[in-house]
Amino acid sequence: MKKLIAAWLLPLLLLAGCAPQTETSVVQPDDTGSPVYTDWSKLTPYEPQSPVYTYHAGYSGADRFQPRDDYGALLPYIGRYASMEQYVIDTLPFYGLVTSSGELVSDPVYARINFFDDFLILYRGDPEGVSGGDLYSGGAFSRTLAAADGRWAHELTDSYNVSSGKGLLLTATADGSLDLWNSDGEVTTHFDSSLFTPWFGEDLDWGTEGGPFIDWTDDKVGYAVSYFANGEYLDQGVRLYLDFTDGTVTDTPPTGYSAEIDYEAISANMPDPPEVKGCQYLESVIDPVTGETYFCGYYRSGENGDGNYALFDKEGRLLTENCDLTRFETSVIVRAGLCSTIEDGCFCFRSLADNALVFRCQMQTNTD
Numbered sequence: 088m089k090k091l092i093a094a095w096l097l098p099l100l101l102l103a104g105c106a107p108q109t110e111t112s113v114v115q116p117d118d119t120g121s122p123v124y125t126d127w128s129k130l131t132p133y134e135p136q137s138p139v140y141t142y143h144a145g146y147s148g149a150d151r152f153q154p155r156d157d158y159g160a161l162l163p164y165i166g167r168y169a170s171m172e173q174y175v176i177d178t179l180p181f182y183g184l185v186t187s188s189g190e191l192v193s194d195p196v197y198a199r200i201n202f203f204d205d206f207l208i209l210y211r212g213d214p215e216g217v218s219g220g221d222l223y224s225g226g227a228f229s230r231t232l233a234a235a236d237g238r239w240a241h242e243l244t245d246s247y248n249v250s251s252g253k254g255l256l257l258t259a260t261a262d263g264s265l266d267l268w269n270s271d272g273e274v275t276t277h278f279d280s281s282l283f284t285p286w287f288g289e290d291l292d293w294g295t296e297g298g299p300f301i302d303w304t305d306d307k308v309g310y311a312v313s314y315f316a317n318g319e320y321l322d323q324g325v326r327l328y329l330d331f332t333d334g335t336v337t338d339t340p341p342t343g344y345s346a347e348i349d350y351e352a353i354s355a356n357m358p359d360p361p362e363v364k365g366c367q368y369l370e371s372v373i374d375p376v377t378g379e380t381y382f383c384g385y386y387r388s389g390e391n392g393d394g395n396y397a398l399f400d401k402e403g404r405l406l407t408e409n410c411d412l413t414r415f416e417t418s419v420i421v422r423a424g425l426c427s428t429i430e431d432g433c434f435c436f437r438s439l440a441d442n443a444l445v446f447r448c449q450m451q452t453n454t455d
Contacts (some may be wrong), residue, residue, distance in 0.1 A: 109255045115232070119193055136447060139444055143158065143192050145192060152237070161235065161421065162185050162186070162422050166183050167180075168180045168415065169181075170177045180416075181196065182198075184237075187424070191315055204252065206256045212228060216228045232256070232315070233272075239272040253304075255331070257301060263287075280337075297313065299313035300312055301329070306331060326338065328340050328344070358401060361382065364404060371413070372419050379424075382400075383399075383418070396408075396411035408428070424438060430447070
C-alpha cells in the first residue's frame with residue numbers, strides 16, 4: 088500500500104517542483120514576549136520501586152521446596168505474570184513463597200498456591216503430573232503438599248486435592264481412591280475406590296462438574312454427594328457417608344448426624360458486615376493464622392474519587408487500599424496479620440496493625 092501511495096505522489100511532487108515559485112511572506116516572531124526555557128537537568132527518568140525483602144536461609148529459588156521448622160507463617164506472592172490472549176483468563180500469574188517477616192522462600196515458579204488452614208499445596212505445570220478437580224484451568228500439574236508453616240512436605244506424585252477442614256485434608260488418586268491427611272503430614276485413613284463405585288460408577292473424578300464432592304463439619308464424618316454417575320446426570324443427588332475413623336462408607340447417615348450439611352446455619356453464624364460510606368457490598372475475609380475477621384469491597388472515598396478495593400475491620404475502619412487481585416482471578420490475601428496490595432506495578436504485603444510495608448517485589452511480565 089505504501090508503494091502505491093508513493094507512486095501516486097511522485098508525479099505531483101515533480102509538478103510542484105516545476106511550477107513557478109511564488110513569493111512567500113514570512114511572519115517575524117514578536118520579540119516582546121518572554122521566552123520559555125526548559126531545564127532538562129531537573130527531569131529524572133522513571134525508576135521502579137526498590138524491592139523490600141531479604142532471603143530466608145531455606146530459600147530454594149526455582150528448585151523444589153525445602154521443608155524447615157523455622158519459616159513461621161508462609162504467604163503466597165505474585166512475582167510475575169503473563170498476559171494471555173484468547174484464554175480463559177486475561178492474566179496468568181506465577182506465585183512464590185515469602186515469610187510473614189518478608190523473607191523470600193522461593194521464586195515465582197508456581198502456577199498456583201492454595202492454603203487450607205493447616206496445609207498448603209504448590210502447583211507446577213508438569214506434563215508428567217496429574218489432572219484433577221482442584222484447578223479450574225485443567226491440565227497436568229505436579230503438586231507438593233506441605234504444612235502451612237513449611238515444617239513438612241510431600242510430593243503428590245499421583246493424586247490431587249479434594250477437600251479440607253478441621254485439621255484434615257483429603258486427596259484422590261486417578262482411580263478415585265481417597266487418602267485422609269492430618270496436620271502432621273500423615274495419612275490416617277484410606278478409602279479404596281471400590282467403596283464408591285456401587286453408587287457413583289466406575290469413572291470417579293472428585294470435584295468436577297456434577298460431582299462427586301465431599302465436605303465435613305467435624306473430624307469424624309464426611310458427606311459425599313454426586314449428581315453424576317455412570318455417564319449420566321441425576322435429578323437427585325446420591326449421598327454417601329465416610330467414617331474418618333474406621334474407613335467405612337455407608338449410604339445412611341451415622342447416628343446423631345443429619346442427612347445433609349446445613350450450610351444456611353453455618354452462614355448465619357458469620358458476622359454482619361459494617362456499614363461503610365462508599366461501599367455497596369463487603370465480603371468477609373478471615374485471617375486463618377490470627378482468626379481475625381475483616382471485610383473487603385470496592386470503595387470510593389468521594390463522589391469524584393477513583394474507586395479501588397479496600398480492607399476494613401469489623402467496625403468499618405479503613406485498614407488498607409489497593410488490594411484488588413481480581414485481574415489475577417484471585418481474591419485479596421489476608422494472612423498472619425498482613426494484607427496483599429498492588430502498588431506501582433509491585434506486589435506488596437502491608438501490616439494490618441499499622442499499614443507498615445513488610446514486603447515489596449516488582450512483578451515481571453512476559454514482555455519484560
